[in-house]
Amino acid sequence: MARYKTVLLVDDNDADNLIHREVLEEEEFAERIEVAWNGREALEYLQSQDPDPEGYFPPDIIFLDINMPIMNGFEFLEEYAKLPEAIRKAVVVVMLTSSVNPLDKENAADLVAGYMTKPLQPENLDKL
Amino acid sequence: MIDRRLPTIAGLVSILLGALVLVGWYTHSEALIQVHPSFVPMQYNTALGFFLCGAAILSLRLLDAKRWMVGGGLAIVAMAIGLLTLIQYVFGRDIGLDQLFMEHYVTVKTSHPGRMAPNTALCFSLAGGATWIAGAFASSALRNSAVGILGGLVVALGVVPFAGYVLDFESAYGWGHLTRMAVHTSLGFIVVGVGISAIGWKDSVRAKGGLPAWSPALLGLAGCTVTLLLWQAIAESESRHLRLLAQTEQNRVAERISAQLAEEGRALKRMALRLASGTADAVWQADVLQYLEDFESHRWVASLDPRGNVIDIGPVHRDNEMWRSEAQDALARWNSETESQVAILTTGESSVVLVASAPGDYLGGVAVGLNLNSLGDTHAPDDESVRLFFAILSGGTVLYRNFRSMSHVAGPVNAIPFSPWGADWELRAWPGPALAAEQNSALESATLLMGTTFSLLIALVLGLMERSRKYARQLEVEVGDRKAAESNLEESLVTLTRNEARTKAIVDSSIDGIVTIDGNGTVQTFNRGAAVLFGYAPEEVIGQNVRMIVPSPHRESHDQYLANYQRTGIGNVINRSQELAGCRKDGSLFPLLLSVSQVDVPDETLYTGVIHDITARKQVEEALRTTNEELEKANIELDSFVYSASHDIRAPLRSIVGLMDRCRSAIRKGQYGKLMETYFPHIDRNVERLDTLVLDLLAISRADRMEDCTEEIDFDRMIQDCFDELGDMAGTDQVEMERVVENPPGVRFEAPRVRQILNNLISNAIKYRDPEKGKCRITVEVASNNPGHATIRVRDNGTGIDESKHGRAFEMFSRGKHHAFGSGLGLYLVKKQVSKIGGSIDYVTGPDGTEFTVDLRGQAE
Incomplete structure (x- = not known):
């Protein structure tokens, strides 16, 4: 039985997305895995609830990369905070990045539930 | 000039003299006591005084100041003997000092037995006092002059009597009827006085050099002494002359009285002859009356029988019986046989009987009662018309005197034997006021007055000369000092001028501006550096308010700052350096560093500001700041670049790591196809991406170079x-x-x-x-x-x-x-x-x- 229903991976790197998807599947972490290529797409996904309730699976957990084109992880979090409470209420956001900038970890601390370094390791998932 | 052994010698002589006379008193050696039998003796106390004084003076030489107590005691005892004796004289009391140690058996010319002469007593007071002062006080101008002058006074008081002895003026060594000073006493005082004076002289010379300041006083004292002697000599000579005159007058008086009595005697003799020839009674009576009429000095006339008895006495008078007994008393001592035919018989005061007998066989005689008062007028002692006071005495009884009382005459008396008609009389005479006036000349007083005045004048002139010499010397020294001072001043002035020029050169050569203002803010100095900085010539600024080089807002407040600082002593500028702006002549501003210090010169306070132009520094600082900012920015950029670059390098690497995990997993599962289809292409792309990245970074890096x-x-x-x-x-x-x-x-x-x-x-x-x-x-x-x-x-x-x-x-x-x-x-x-x-x-x-x-x-x- 999977721990979560839906996972949203937000990353521009298809290799990473591939790896993360396979790891999550192997671990049976979630029933569904959705991918957004940048912050903008992730926002759009979260906001697509109303127009298309059929094909929309509200994520339980979001793995968020920082360095992305168009809208990076922090820009996304800024916009995410503006979303209605109803959408955010049941969602856990976890940073998943290859950034070595300690500032990024510091800035993220108050905004997200966890901070992980790529690639995603199965044992890290157990800590969630 | 003055032998330093003089005090010692004087002390020894004094001790010796005192000791010899003391020994003389104990051994009854009159040669030691009196020198000559007619001379006044040196009293026992005087000898003791010399001994004490000598010992005191000697002790001054032998003992040091601390142990001089004994010598001082001796000096005080000598002084006390002198003072006490003087007190006895002045108050007429005898306190038993005179014969305290010795009963005096030699009293020649001594008013009080054993008592020293008053001038001797005075000498001991002075000598003892001077010796005590010499010992008790340290050498000083006052002490030395006191000792020297007192010593000189003692010498003078010794010289006068000694000269009196030598020149035979008694008044020089005897004061009135009081005890005279002995000859060796006077000599002793000369020695002692010289010794004491020498102490003062010696110490004075040692202290100051040259003649002592009081030496003119000593000279004046000597002059006065000489004057005194001269005066004494003149007085003595005048007194002798007066005595001579008086003697002449006395002889004249004797002759006059003798002549009168001789005439009377001859008349009486004639009467006696007539009576002897048998004159009738009536004739006798007539003769008596005639006789009394002729000689007013005759009180009575008596006829005598051959036995010397009174036959008749006339004139007829109630005193006939008294006269008769008077005559009879006188005649009792007359022997007509053995004595001359005319004789004077003294019967009592002013009462004399003149008797004459007939020559040959005695047939009788005549006696006359003489009243000697009729010889002349009786004068008051101050009667200036009297040339001679004289008295006729018979065996101590005054028969006649031409003055009222014996107490009215004084001074030396001249007595000559006076024997009219064989009488054993004496004629004593004293010069009368008229004679004295005749003899008296102004010479005596003039000598005294002029001598004293002259001596004092000489002393004064010498003193003034000495003083002026001293002033001249001082002046010379002062002029020398002043010349030296002037020379120094000139030198100092040259140095000062040189220093000022040097200081000015230093100040002027300073690149920094140096500006001095006074308390009102008026510029006092403005150096070349300041002129260059501000663009003003110094003369444009000096005398103006310093505001002109201060820009706003300080320009408007500068006077207030200065006033506040001077009132409260609190300010932000003095003794600090601060960066401010200066205002050039053209109105442009420039940054400067101002250091102000306060300079307190007499009567005013100046403020010196050193102004350093910091334009270049400011520019450098600005450039530095810009560079710094750029560097900081570059640093931040670099930081950010490094993070970004490392992330972008790391991101594909981490992907490759993840892909490799996937490969291993696939291999374990035997899914080999997935390797080729999925994982390897991903790995390739990530590697390619890495490569591109590195190349681009390289290109960027090269772009700069x-x-x-x-x-x-x-x-x-x-x-x-x-x-x-x-x-x-x-x-x-x-x-x-x-x-x-x-x-x-x-x-x-x-x-x-x-x-x-x-x-x-x-x-x-x-x-x-x-x-x-x-x-x-x-x-x-x-x-x-x-x-x-x-x-x-x-x-x-x-x-x-x-x-x-x-x-x-x-x-x-x-x-x-x-x-x-x-x-x-x-x-x-x-x-x-x-x-x-x-x-x-x-x-x-x-x-x-x-x-x-x-x-x-x-x-x-």
Whole structure:
């Protein structure tokens, strides 16, 4: 039985997305895995609830990369905070990045539930 | 000049003299006591005094000041003997001092047995006192002069009596009827006085050198002594002359009285002869009356029988019986047989009987009662008409005197035997006022007055001369000092002038401005440095308020600052350095460092400001600050670049790590096909991405160091080359490229930079093509509308740049699309190269594609 229903991976790197998807599947972490290529797409996904309730699976957990084109992880979090409470209420956001900038970890601390370094390791998932 | 052994010798002589006389008194040696039997003796106390004084003087030489108590005691005892004796004289009392030690058996010319002469007593008081002062006080001008002058006085008091002895003036050594000073006493005082005076002299000379200041006083004292002696001599000579005159007068008086009595005697003799020849009674009576009439001195006349008895006495008088007994008493002592025929018989005071007998066989005689008072007038003692006071005495009884009382006459008396008609009388005489007046001359008083005055004048003149000499010496020294001082002053002035010139040169040569103001803010000095800094000539500023070189807002408040500081002593400027601004003559300002110090000179306070121009420093500081800011910015950029670069390098590496995990997992599961289909291509792309990234970083790094080599560019050729280079890039087969090129003539560009710009813009156009629009069309235009410039336009029909990237498209690591494998450094590099060449870049984007416009500034030939 999977721990979560839906996972949203937000990353521009298809290799990473591939790896993360396979790891999550192997671990049976979630029933569904959705991918957004940048912050903008992730926002759009979260906001697509109303127009298309059929094909929309509200994520339980979001793995968020920082360095992305168009809208990076922090820009996304800024916009995410503006979303209605109803959408955010049941969602856990976890940073998943290859950034070595300690500032990024510091800035993220108050905004997200966890901070992980790529690639995603199965044992890290157990800590969630 | 004065033998220093004098005091010792004097002390020894004094002791010796005293001792000898004392021995004389004990051994009854009158030669020692009196020298000569007619001389006054030296009293026992006097000898004791000499012994004490001598011992005291000697002890001064032998004992030091601390142990001189004994000597001082001796001196005080000697002084006390003198003072007590004087007191006895003055108050007429006898306190038993005179014969305390010795009963006096020699009293020649001594008023009180054993008592020393008053001048001797005075001498001992002075000598004892002087010796005590000499011992009790340390050498000082007052002590030395006191000792010297007192000693001199003692000498003078000794010299006068001694000279009196030598010249035989008694008045010189005897005061009135009082005890005389002995001859060896006077000599002793001369010695003692010289000894004491020598002490004062010696110490005075030792203390100050030269003659003692009181030496004129000593000279005056000597002059006075000589005058006194001269006066005594004159007085003595006058007194002798007077005595001589008096004697002459006395003889004349004796002759006169003798003559009168002789005449009377002869008359009486004639009467006796007549009576002897048998004169009748009536004739006798007539004779008596005639006789009494002729000689008014005759009181009575008596006829005598041959036995000497009174027969008759006349005139008839109630006193006849008294006369008869008087006559009978006198006649009882008369023997007519043995004595002369005429004789004077003294019967009582002023009563004399003159008797005459007839010669031959005695037949009788006549006696007459004489009243001697009829010899002359009786004078008052102050009767100035009297030439001679005289008295006739018989065996101590005054028979007659021409003055009222014996107490009225005084002084030396001259007595001569006086024997009229065999009488045993004495005629004593004293000079009368008339005689004295006749003899008296002004010489005596004049000598005394003039001598004293002259001596004092000489002393005064000598004293003044000595003083003026001293002043002259002082003046000489002072003039010398002043000359030296003037010379010093001149030297100092030269030094001062030199120092001032030096100081001025130092101040003037200072690059820093040095400005001095007074308490009112008025400029006192303004050196050359200040003149250069402010553009004012010193004379334009000196005397003006310093406000003129101070800019606002301090200019308006400067006077207030100064006043506040002077009132409260609290200020922000004094003894500090602070950066302020100065106002030049042309009104421009410049930064300066001002250090103000307060200078307190007599009667005023000055403030000196040292002004250092800090314009250059400020400029350097500004440049430094700018550089620093740039550096900081660069540092931040570098930090950010390092993080970004490391992230962008790490990101593909981490992906590869993840992919490798997947590969291993697939291998374990035997899913080999997945390796080739999925994982390896991903690994390849990530490796490629890494490679591109590294190359781009290298290009950026080189962009800064690219050699500046310009050349004319064939843009058409360059564009073609770029396109060819990109030939193996994915999607080039779907690209249609159009070139519209107009090369700018004669303009040179840095070709490598231009090439990089073109390469990146073209590769971006290919990377961000829109597959949905079919063929990728790229147009590159090069125009030369602006001379010296080249305008490059690269237009594509790609996906366009995301709106959110506007303004950030040229930033580092900024990628436009998620699926593009760019390094995010391309546009950054383009922008950098454009900046290096000197130009601008902009773009227009939309759904139909993007157009970049680059304006490049070349170098015209």
